[in-house]
Amino acid sequence: MHSRIRECQGWLVPYDIENKRNHMKKYFYCLIIALFIPVWVSAQEEAGDIADIWSYPVVYQYTEQVSWYFDLAGTTFAEDEDVYIWIWSPSEPDAGNWENSSEFAKLSYEGDFIWRFDLVPTEYFNVTAEDIANSAGFWLRLKNKDGSKQSGVGNVPVTSFNDFFTADEMIRSYPTKPAIDEGLSILFNSNLVDGFDGATSVHMHSGLNDWEVEQQYQVWIPEVVEKTKLKDMGNGFYKMDLIPEEYFPVPEDYVMENMTFLFVKNEWEATTPDQKLIAADVVPPPPPVFSFFPLKISQKDILGMRRIYNERGVTTLHYIITAGSKEISGEFSGDKNEIKGFVDLVTELEGLTGLNSIHVVVTDNNDRLITETDIPLVELDQY
Amino acid sequence: MKKTCIYVLLFLLVLPFEGCYQTDDGSYVAPITIYEKINGSWSLDELTLVDEYAKSNAITPDNEVLTSFFNFQNFNIQFNVDASNQPTTFEVTGDVPALFLMSGYWSLSSSYPNTNLSAVRINLYADAAKTQIVDQLRLTSIPGAQDVMEIQLVRASSGTAFASYVFNLSPAN
Structure with a gap:
């Protein structure tokens, strides 16, 4: 865009003082062209800023599968419109394709003006987890396929939990107070619990509202074994990701006051003490x-x-x-x-x-x- | 002025002779004893278990009302005296836990309120000869203008009270 303006200015260099009138005309046309060129070149619609960005799991390692969610309510993107991600930090996977975004950069529509993008960060950006950690973060715009419409610049917030590995904390949750319809990540340091050495798998036995609605760890049901299994982050560290209303068989409009759980080694060979998370917006009752x-x-x-x-x-x-x-x-x-x-x-x-x-x-x-x-x-x- | 002075003088002269009349003191009547006041049948208004240990250590709760438990609302105690207002037998009815001797003989540590304001003791005996005190109640509120009585059963070990039962009573109909 700027280079064309410079060219336009270049036409003015052969200055003809004899033909002033002619020159004025040229100058006028040039001005007109200069005014309109930016519109023709970018021909771009500013769709507005992304209202909200979040991820599931709530916290994740860059080598993990993650979904990023983008709320485009209030932008000019239409419901169910094809939306693509244009991301340049930590790297630019779709470089050179602004006018024709690749299929791999396409988001899926979740409804209610929310779009989702799935990725394993280290794979998508083709860099190491360390590179990502040392980068400026995830900076992007959302756009339509031909680039004629773009959102404002957005940043996917990342919560680092690296300090957990040295914190000597048995359990930590993100967020500390879960909501029934939002993601929850629970970190577990099994090195701090007797009997968890050499666990081949760790599972969660849990319930909502003091075990009123349960998701037990039933070792005889393969689907339950899989569902209740924690992600092994290595060295005795584990992580559980869930959205309470999806994880527990709750009726509609169920009000979560707390989530109780314990972690189990293999087939009930060792357990942690009972744990309890108080739900967001719930004033924690005094302990019994x-x-x-x-x-x-x-x-x-x-x-x-x-x-x-x-x-x-x-x-x-x-x-x-x-x-x-x-x-x-x-x-x-x-x-x-x-x-x-x-x-x-x-x-x-x-x-x-x-x-x-x-x-x-x-x-x-x-x-x-x-x-x-x-x-x-x-x-x-x-x- | 002169007249007024004369009247005052006359009045003063008469005044000393007023005291010369003999009044009738009547015959001697013994003071009313506590035996007379508590003689009869009393029913329970409220029973409170006081945790004296908690109370002295400022721990809450330090009392619980037991009236509605174990039939205590039917608790009744009868103190009997003879014709000369001397204590004879007593009896607890109402099918309640036997926190103290349920029937036997009784006496007071003093027939009158103690001058040092400490509670008069109601000693309970199993035998008519009243040789050995089985249980002891404290009369913490003596019936007077208010026809109510409060007795306290103190649980003590090594001389220190750790709990007490406070019975608030009123005359049984």
Whole structure:
């Protein structure tokens, strides 16, 4: 474009002072041409800026298959229009084809003005992961095939998680608070968990809202084994990528409050402790608190048990008290806020002698152990 | 002015003789004892289990209301006295846990409120001779203008209270 303007200026060099009128005419035409040339040359429509760019998986290694999503709502790209990527950093795979983009640069339409582009970065850019890491990042425009329409310059944001490999963190998630309809990446350092040495595969056993909706790790179902399998990043590091509403069999409009999970080695040979991620926009409830009441008891007292801030779905506590040869069992019910009840040790332990303590096991209605403990029985003063 | 002075003088002269009238003091009546006040049948308004250990260590919760558990809403205690207002037997009814001796004999550590404001003790005995205290209750609120009574059963070990049961009672109908 600029070179043509320079040419145009070149016509003016043979300056003819005798033919001033003629010259003025030429100058005028030249000016007209100069004004219109940029339009003819680029003949380009500015479609507007890309509204949003994100990736799935949320975090990924450059050697991994990834999908980039582009929201073109608000641009002049029409729904279902063929859109191509023109990317020049970290390298320019479709160089020289501005006016006729290659098929490999074509995006697929996802609906709702969102287009998707799948790639393995190291393969697409034909560079090493290190080259990409040291580059300026992913800089691009989206365009139509002949280049007559282009978006503003966009950048695919990349979240580096390299520090995880040296952070001595067992679990880290991106984002820290997941949303039900958005991607979630969970990183796992199995080197920090006993028994995970030499794992051939690591799987996730998980649920939403305190195990209300589950995706169990069922070793006898091949599809489930595959679905629950973490990506092996080498050296004992693993990654799980999922979108909760797709991963879990949830009904429509399900409200996710949290996601609970644990990682399993091979066929349940070792497990991590239970983990919990609180969903975005959910105020995390205080952790459950179980307590006995009063804090000291004798054989002639009433023993209270109380659990507050219960997880969803926990409505009952079952207790088994062993006192010498006697076993007392029962249950208390309540709700999310509080489950409370009392045991009449006075009557139950009447006549038993030589008791120094009682053994108490409390489980919830989901068969999860709440507490297992020995409570000493205080010896009462005589009057 | 002179007249007024005379009236005042007359009044002052008469005044000393007013005290010369003999009033009737009546016969001697013994002061009302606590036995008279708590004699009878009392039913439970509220039973609270206080965690004295938690309370002294500022841990919450330090009390729980037990009224609605184990039939305690039917708790009733009857203190009997003889014709001379001396304690005889007592009995707890209502099919409740036997936190203390359910029936037997009783006495008070003092027939009158203690001058040092400490609670009078209700001693409970299994035998009529009242040789050995089986359990002891503290009378923490004596019925008076308000016809309510509060008794406390303290659980202690090595002299330190770790829990107590507070019974709020009112006369049974």
